[in-house]
Amino acid sequence: MNTGFETYLRNNSHLTDDEIAQIAGASTTRSLSRNESLLQEGQVCRHKTYVISGLLRIYGLVADGSEHILQFAPEAHWTLDAESYDQQTPSRFNIAAIERSEVIVWSKPVFDRLLADIPALRALSQQLIARSNHGSRQRLFTALSATPEEKYEEFVRTHADLQNRLPLHMIAAYLGISLKTLTRIRHAQIRR
Amino acid sequence: MNTGFETYLRNNSHLTDDEIAQIAGASTTRSLSRNESLLQEGQVCRHKTYVISGLLRIYGLVADGSEHILQFAPEAHWTLDAESYDQQTPSRFNIAAIERSEVIVWSKPVFDRLLADIPALRALSQQLIARSNHGSRQRLFTALSATPEEKYEEFVRTHADLQNRLPLHMIAAYLGISLKTLTRIRHAQIRR
DNA sequence: GGCAAACGTGGTCATTTGACCATAATTCCC
DNA sequence: GGGAATTATGGTCAAATGACCACGTTTGCC
Incomplete structure (x- = not known):
């Protein structure tokens, strides 16, 4: 099976085909219908997630009930509440599907194992974190100015x-x- | 010499005393007077920086000349334009001292060498990046909502x-x- | 296919915000 | 210590924004 995920990894990392197979093999697929929630405020984010197709949003709610969107995650994006996932603490944000979407997920223990075993996956993760960092910062500057x-x-x-x-x-x-x-x-x- | 930096590392990492000495030994001290600039928009950020004392700000300028501050960096903060430093590309932001400040710096080649040699320093770096990520995101949410x-x-x-x-x-x-x-x-x- | 929900646009109005200007107080630096 | 620059506050005014409402259209979904 080729979900597009393998192709993504081939083009965006130095992972070998064997490693890619190992990573993909450890994942689970999940389908989300329109408006279905993937993570709710207060829950702990227990999975690393990659979006195969569709479109998700990460958002927070304020007192009056209105929502504010931090990020859109279309196909080929990794989406997660990084803080909640890394520290396994309750999330302040929500994640939900905007369109019918397909994602693949790894439980944290499984993904940690992959990270430990595969240096090139660590490198990719770091790259993604750095990119996310720059994105947030740029967006913050825009929001301010x-x-x-x-x-x-x-x-x-x-x-x-x-x-x-x-x-x-x-x-x-x-x-x-x-x-x-x-x-x-x-x-x-x-x-x- | 103990600059407070060693104490910081002892309390915030798993670095050994030898490693701490190695890191501190490779650093250079720099004093900044009030309002002195450390990095200007368009320049490449060539140094990793740790603030020993004082207070810096990281800010961007907009068309009308007004400035918008992304972050304050008081003593015990690592400050850098992460994107510009990581990729050695021109910075979109400025860094300047608000008070008379003391910082220590490492050129990128030197710090990369330290990172390669010292696993615990890599761990610390990752922790700092993650923290910065969460900070930006929280701040973005506040700015939006x-x-x-x-x-x-x-x-x-x-x-x-x-x-x-x-x-x-x-x-x-x-x-x-x-x-x-x-x-x-x-x-x-x-x-x- | 048809019904209900979601969506996009428009009008009006009160409120908030920023721009501009002046002034007094404070702080910095030589 | 003293003069200059920076800083904090205030007033006024115009403009931008959001809240609320209604209406027609589109869309999703059973």
Whole structure:
């Protein structure tokens, strides 16, 4: 079986075919229907996850019930609440499917074992953490410094592929602006 | 010589005294006067840095010349533009001293050598990256979801020690709000 | 295929926020 | 110690934003 995951590893790591087979062999597949939850606030994230197809979101809720999205995870993304997973502590965030999705997962003991056995997997993990770090930081800077319009423009620039798979209210929740403001921005841009 | 750095390593890692001596021995000390720059946008971050004393800030500039602060780095913090350092690419951010500060630095080749030789230092590095990750993410969530007042309250809660070492306009630049708004919030709180 | 839910847009209004300006107090540095 | 720069606060005003509401359309799903 080739889930696309093997292809991903072949193209994005120095793993040998044997190692790839070993990693894939230790994984379990899980299907998520639209809106199905993968992790809820307060639960401990017990699995490392890779998205084969579909689209997930990682988000937090605030007092008034509205949600704010930290990250989208489309196919070929590793998604996890890193803090909850690493430390096995209750998560502050939620993960749920936006579209029908397929993910593969490893329980933490299993994945730890793989990490211990396979140096190239450690290297890949570190690379992913570093990338995530840079992503968060860049996003933080944008959140601090950009106007709503600039935020939207950056989103379109960096997530062109996701733009038509997401309802506008989720884009707004991702940008930290209201749906109304987003609508206004788009309206203004059409006029131009 | 004991700079406090050795003590830090003794308390926060599994490094042996020999290893600690090796790491400290490979470092260079640098003093920064108030407002002195350590790294400017566009430069490549060529050194790993540890703050012995004082206080630095990592910030970015926007078109109108205003600055937005990503992070404060007081004594006992490792500070660096991780992306620029890791990939040796031009930095998008600036680092400068807020107070007169002392830092110790290692050039990247030297520190890479230490990392290769000392497993416990790799472990520490990974821990620091993970922590930084979680910090950025938490901060991003706050930036997206909190009101200015909530942001300030969280800042006071999490940075009580820095509060009276920082001018208000820098706190505002950190929170992503205007100085005016910050003044208003503080005024309202006094009245309560 | 059809019904219910989700979605996108629009209008209005109150509130918040930031821009600009001035001023007093404080702090820094030579 | 003293002069200059930085800092904190305040006032006013315009603009941006969000809250609330309604309505028509689209979409998902049984």
